[in-house]
Structure formats: structure tokens, C-alpha cells
Amino acid sequence: MEKFTRVQSKPAVLPIENIDTDQIIPARFLKATTREGFGENLFRDWRFSASGQPDPDFTLNQPGQACRTVLVAGRNFGCGSSREHAAWALYDYGFRVVVSSFFADIFKGNALNNGLLPVTVSEDFLAVLLENPDKEVVVDLEEQYVELAGTGQREYFEINAYKKTCMLNGYDDIDYILSIKKKIIAFEEKRKKIFV
Amino acid sequence: MNQPKTLFDKVWDAHVVDKIEEGPDVLYIDKHLIHEVTSPQAFDGLEKRRIPLFRPKQTVATADHNVPTVDQHLPIREELSRKQVDTLTENCGKHGVALYGLGHPYQGIVHVIGPELGITQPGLTMVCGDSHTSTHGAFGSIAFGIGTSQVEQVMATQCLLQYKPKSMRISVEGELKAGVTAKDLVLYIISKISASGGTGYFVEYAGSAIRNLSMEARMTVCNMSIEMGARGGMIAPDQTTFDYVKEREFAPKGKDFEEAVSAWEKLPTDEGVVFDKEYTFDAADIEPMITYGTNPGMGIGVSQSIPRSAEIEEKNRISFQKSLDYMQLEEGKPLQGKKIGYVFVGSCTNSRIEDLRAFASFVKGRQKAPGVNVWIVPGSKQVEKQAVEEGLDRILHSSGFELREPGCSACLAMNEDKIPPGEYCVSTSNRNFEGRQGPGSRTFLASPLTAAAAAINGYISDVRDFID
Numbered sequence: 001m002e003k004f005t006r007v008q009s010k011p012a013v014l015p016i017e018n019i020d021t022d023q024i025i026p027a028r029f030l031k032a033t034t035r036e037g038f039g040e041n042l043f044r045d046w047r048f049s050a051s052g053q054p055d056p057d058f059t060l061n062q063p064g065q066a067c068r069t070v071l072v073a074g075r076n077f078g079c080g081s082s083r084e085h086a087a088w089a090l091y092d093y094g095f096r097v098v099v100s101s102f103f104a105d106i107f108k109g110n111a112l113n114n115g116l117l118p119v120t121v122s123e124d125f126l127a128v129l130l131e132n133p134d135k136e137v138v139v140d141l142e143e144q145y146v147e148l149a150g151t152g153q154r155e156y157f158e159i160n161a162y163k164k165t166c167m168l169n170g171y172d173d174i175d176y177i178l179s180i181k182k183k184i185i186a187f188e189e190k191r192k193k194i195f196v
Numbered sequence: 197m198n199q200p201k202t203l204f205d206k207v208w209d210a211h212v213v214d215k216i217e218e219g220p221d222v223l224y225i226d227k228h229l230i231h232e233v234t235s236p237q238a239f240d241g242l243e244k245r246r247i248p249l250f251r252p253k254q255t256v257a258t259a260d261h262n263v264p265t266v267d268q269h270l271p272i273r274e275e276l277s278r279k280q281v282d283t284l285t286e287n288c289g290k291h292g293v294a295l296y297g298l299g300h301p302y303q304g305i306v307h308v309i310g311p312e313l314g315i316t317q318p319g320l321t322m323v324c325g326d327s328h329t330s331t332h333g334a335f336g337s338i339a340f341g342i343g344t345s346q347v348e349q350v351m352a353t354q355c356l357l358q359y360k361p362k363s364m365r366i367s368v369e370g371e372l373k374a375g376v377t378a379k380d381l382v383l384y385i386i387s388k389i390s391a392s393g394g395t396g397y398f399v400e401y402a403g404s405a406i407r408n409l410s411m412e413a414r415m416t417v418c419n420m421s422i423e424m425g426a427r428g429g430m431i432a433p434d435q436t437t438f439d440y441v442k443e444r445e446f447a448p449k450g451k452d453f454e455e456a457v458s459a460w461e462k463l464p465t466d467e468g469v470v471f472d473k474e475y476t477f478d479a480a481d482i483e484p485m486i487t488y489g490t491n492p493g494m495g496i497g498v499s500q501s502i503p504r505s506a507e508i509e510e511k512n513r514i515s516f517q518k519s520l521d522y523m524q525l526e527e528g529k530p531l532q533g534k535k536i537g538y539v540f541v542g543s544c545t546n547s548r549i550e551d552l553r554a555f556a557s558f559v560k561g562r563q564k565a566p567g568v569n570v571w572i573v574p575g576s577k578q579v580e581k582q583a584v585e586e587g588l589d590r591i592l593h594s595s596g597f598e599l600r601e602p603g604c605s606a607c608l609a610m611n612e613d614k615i616p617p618g619e620y621c622v623s624t625s626n627r628n629f630e631g632r633q634g635p636g637s638r639t640f641l642a643s644p645l646t647a648a649a650a651a652i653n654g655y656i657s658d659v660r661d662f663i664d
Contacts, residue, residue: 022630
């Protein structure tokens with residue numbers, strides 16, 4: 001996993017609530033057996049018409065949208081299917097941060113496991129960000145804030161201390177759990193005794 | 197006296213291997229179910245790390261998401277699907293995981309086969325790379341969906357790093373009215389608390405209406421927990437649970453079973469526990485439900501009309517209108533009488549034997565509406581076999597329907613079973629998201645009975661008009 005410290009970018013904004021993982025990456029594109037390449041089909045049915053033509057009205061297809069690394073979206077982002085492909089697709093497309101006022105649980109966990117930072121802000125601050133797609137946004141993980149650059153409008157966000165350390169250092173959970181394998185085996189032995 | 201505990205707390209606390217300071221708990225996982233779509237990258241990860249699958253005997257695999265529902269004896273035609281299923285077979289062989297793949301008499305939707313094989317039992321922790329893993333909570337186990345990185349974690353260590361969620365109890369008291377099923381009950385709950393109302397919580401369903409449900413019906417309720425945002429839902433194990441589990445393939449037998457039951461009997465939530473959130477509903481208020489929008493919280497009683505924009509909270513109006521535009525429906529209008537082109541009966545929500553019985557009981561002696569395409573997909577080979585043994589296939593056949601072969605099918609349309617663009621489908625599945633059942637498809641979620649009424653009439657109907 002890549003380390004994450006700070007990002008500054010104009011945001012791509014999707015003022016839509018309940019964006020589910022079927023919209024982020026439709027099921028028919030989940031057939032790969034590797035993690036790469038899902039960005040191509042990110043928001044597939046919103047970005048492209050049935051015949052495969054890009055929809056010029058969709059935010060991500062508009063001029064100046066490429067290279068934006070922060071996505072700002074309506075509440076309950078990432079609901080629905082547990083597919084981690086949704087986090088992979090956003091990351092592969094180039095996003096490093098998703099800002100919303102509310103995230104679905106599984107998506108949030110998946111994002112954190114892949115170096116994609118989910119940032120929860122208040123409804124009011126989300127509204128400010130959604131209204132200012134042409135102002136740069138700074139997301140600082142060390143200091144835990146989001147700021148609309150040059151305006152002084154800043155909001156602090158929460159992140160669990162363990163996950164923050166993982167994101168800052170690029171660690172993943174498996175490295176950690178493998179380090180306590182002896183405890184796991186001891187736990188299994190103890191449980192066997194209880195259940196026999 | 198000890199602090200009173202919830203069912204969830206009892207199961208959770210018995211599985212904590214270690215606690216990370218200011219971090220998550222290390223939770224031991226008893227059973228890991230895997231399928232072809234969310235496992236290949238996890239197996240790949242193990243190989244890259246050069247570590248073995250830690251507890252292959254606690255891992256069970258099946259092929260369900262991608263598989264065709266006709267001619268399963270033939271090679272899968274779609275190349276990428278075939279490759280994914282072949283990769284699963286190869287990985288299971290290499291790592292010593294039991295696989296109930298295509299052609300196996302136990303093959304089926306992962307959340308249907310776990311319970312029917314007795315793999316799912318009270319008091320366990322179970323995970324799967326699929327959000328509807330919540331289904332298994334019907335037995336009083338902690339069961340939830342995980343992403344592929346976590347699938348890899350469980351493969352590597354049989355553990356997961358998890359934060360303990362908040363607790364919610366949803367009680368439904370009283371008796372369900374005729375024509376009202378577990379699916380209606382859960383769609384009703386979601387319509388009341390919204391598609392995100394359960395986020396951050398683990399739900400316990402309680403109350404007399406829940407206790408009176410069969411295991412199949414309880415599974416339908418727990419299955420949809422994720423559709424209110426909750427990670428999972430559980431129901432306290434009772435005699436109904438024990439009777440279901442008894443004698444199943446992988447359930448404890450004889451004296452072991454008796455011992456297990458006496459442990460399971462201690463699991464229900466203690467008196468005096470305070471939940472972080474409580475809801476109580478009256479079963480008598482629930483009518484057959486149907487969704488009109490593009491998330492499962494957008495449900496109404498089948499006799500009601502679609503809400504008007506003015507009745508929707510202002511901040512939700514854009515999304516509301518977007519949904520209606522997608523569905524090509526108008527605010528304030530009723531859904532009853534709406535013509536539909538497709539009916540799908542299946543998915544981990546409603547593909548069990550009781551669901552097929554309910555559908556068959558309604559269509560018996562009636563004929564399918566001309567021009568309506570109906571896909572009836574059993575949840576597993578065992579459900580299919582039982583349906584044939586009970587003669588349900590003959591009832592279906594004489595009413596103009598066919599039973600297909602098991603898989604996830606048109607619930608998520610990864611295989612060929614796609615609802616065409618612009619078509620309306622009354623579906624017993626769990627999600628009505630845009631394009632969920634195929635690009636441009638429009639889904640009305642409902643119960644198997646409401647699906648049967650739509651299949652016979654060719655339009656959305658109130659099943660109560662047809663029962664005594």
C-alpha cells in the first residue's frame with residue numbers, strides 16, 4: 001500500500017446521495033482476477049452511453065477534470081455491495097481521497113485498506129465543497145483537516161489512530177496480524193478446551 | 197452479578213483474540229465462505245506474500261455469482277466468467293479448500309448453501325466477500341461481508357481486525373397479516389429507517405413477529421440488514437433454529453449436538469441490556485411492500501402511491517427526482533397496475549424452498565401472463581432437488597414457468613441473465629440500484645408472492661386481492 005500524507009487538488013464533485021458500489025463499478029466488470037485496471041470502468045454507466053460514447057454532461061468527462069485526486073460526493077457514499085473493486089476503481093482512476101458527509105461501513109474499510117482516504121465532513125462543510133469545484137482542496141492526514149485552499153475554511157476530521165498510522169506508513173492489516181500468530185494459535189487451543 | 201450482555205456481545209467477546217490499544221479488536225473467524233468473484237486477488241495476495249492458507253478446513257467455496265442458470269453441464273460460454281470460475285477451482289485445489297462448484301450436488305448461492313449444509317450454526321463468527329453474508333445472522337451467529345483485502349487477511353490468519361459496532365434492536369410485535377411475508381417486513385423496516393439508518397450498527401431483530409418466523413424467513417430478514425447500512429443482523433437462536441440445524445451435513449451430531457444446544461441456549465440477549473438504538477414496529481401495520489426508487493429504502497405499501505417531492509426532505513429531493521427519472525415514474529402516482537416485462541424469483545434473499553413454495557402456491561391453477569419473461573432461479577442444487585421432489589416444478593410448468601439452475605443470476609446480472617435496458621422487473625432480490633439487474637434495467641423489489649401476482653397479471657398487483 002502507498003503511503004498517504006497530504007493531497008492538494010481541485011475536487012471532482014458528485015452532488016448525489018447514496019452512490020452505491022454498483023454505480024462505482026457495475027458487476028459486469030468484476031470478472032478480472034487481478035486488482036489492476038478497474039479505473040477504466042469507474043462510474044461506467046454514468047460516464048458512458050450504452051453505445052460506449054462518453055457522456056459530455058457527466059462531471060468526470062468535462063474539461064479540466066482529469067488529474068483531480070479528490071472526489072467530493074453526497075452522503076452514504078459506497079453503500080451496497082462489499083466489492084473492494086469499487087475502492088480499486090477509484091484509486092486506479094487516480095483518486096486518493098473521497099470526501100462525503102457519511103460513508104457506508106464496508107466501503108470505508110475497503111478504502112482504508114487500499115490507501116484511498118475516506119474523509120467524513122459535516123453536511124454544511126460538504127455543501128461548501130460541493131459549491132466550489134474550482135477551488136483547490138487540501139487534505140492533510142497528519143493534522144486531520146480538509147481545507148478549501150486560500151479561504152481559511154477548514155474542518156477537522158476523525159480517523160482511528162491505528163488506521164491513521166497504517167495510512168501514513170503504508171502498512172496493511174495482514175502484516176500486523178501475522179505478527180501475533182502465536183496468540184491466534186493459543187486462542188484456538190483455549191477454545192478447543194471449552195468446546196470439547 | 198455479571199453485566200447483562202447482548203447476543204452480539206456474547207458471540208463477539210468469545211472471539212476476541214487480542215485488543216489493539218486505541219485500535220480494533222483481533223476477531224477470530226470460525227467459518228470463511230468464498231466465491232469466484234472476490235477471492236482471486238486474495239489467493240494471489242497469499243502467493244505474493246509466500247504464505248499458506250492458514251486454516252483451509254474452516255474455508256468453504258462455491259461458484260455462484262458468475263454461473264449460467266441454464267445448461268450448467270456445459271462449459272461456461274462467457275470467457276471471463278469461465279476464467280474466474282476456473283481460477284477458483286485451481287486455487288481451491290492448490291490450497292486444500294472444499295469446493296462445491298458447478299456440477300456438485302451442494303453447489304448454490306453461498307448464503308443458501310451455508311445454512312442448508314449446517315455450516316452455519318449459532319454462536320459462530322462467519323465472513324464472506326459478499327455483503328449479504330448478514331444472512332447467516334438468522335442463526336444467532338455474527339456474520340458480515342468483507343472486502344477482498346480482508347478475505348486475504350482471513351485466509352492468512354483466520355482473524356480480522358474489527359471495531360465493535362454500535363448495537364441496535366429492532367422489535368416487530370404482533371402477527372403479520374395474510375399475504376405479508378418476511379420480505380415485506382424487512383422492506384418495511386428499511387423504508388422506515390432508510391438505506392443508511394443502520395450504518396455503524398449491528399442489528400438484533402426481536403419481538404413476537406420475528407420469533408414466529410421460520411428459519412428461511414429469518415434469513416430473508418437478516419439478509420437485507422446491509423440494505424439499511426447495518427453490517428449485519430442477528431436473531432436469537434431458539435427451538436426453531438435448533439430443529440433446522442439438527443441432522444444437517446456439517447452440524448454436530450448426537451451427544452455433541454445436545455451439548456452444542458445447551459451452549460446455544462445461553463446466547464440470547466440478557467434482560468436489562470440497553471441498546472444504543474431501539475426501534476419497535478407493529479406487524480399489523482405492514483402490507484405487501486414494493487420499491488419505486490433506486491435504493492431499497494424507497495419502498496411503499498403496494499396499495500400506496502409514490503410520495504410527492506414535497507413530502508421528501510429538501511436535501512434528499514435531488515436524489516429522489518434522479519431516482520424517479522431513472523425509473524420513469526411519476527411522483528404521487530400508484531404503482532399498482534404498472535405493466536412489467538420481467539419477473540425474477542431468486543437471489544440469496546428469496547430463493548429457498550419456502551420462497552419457491554410461496555410462488556408455486558400462488559400460480560397453481562393460474563397461467564403466466566403472455567409476454568412476461570419470468571426467471572425462477574433456485575438458491576442451490578439442494579433447493580432445486582427438493583422443489584422437484586415436492587412437485588413444484590410440475591406446478592410451475594403447467595402454469596407456464598420453468599425452473600432454472602442455481603446461481604446469483606439476475607440479482608446482479610454478472611452472468612447472461614440481464615434485464616434489458618428500459619424494462620421493468622419485479623424482483624425478489626435485494627437491490628434496486630440503477631443498472632443492478634443489467635444496464636438500464638428498472639427494478640421493483642418485492643416478495644415472492646407479489647412477484648407471483650405480477651407474473652400472472654403482467655402488472656404490479658396487490659396479492660391480497662387474490663387470497664381469501
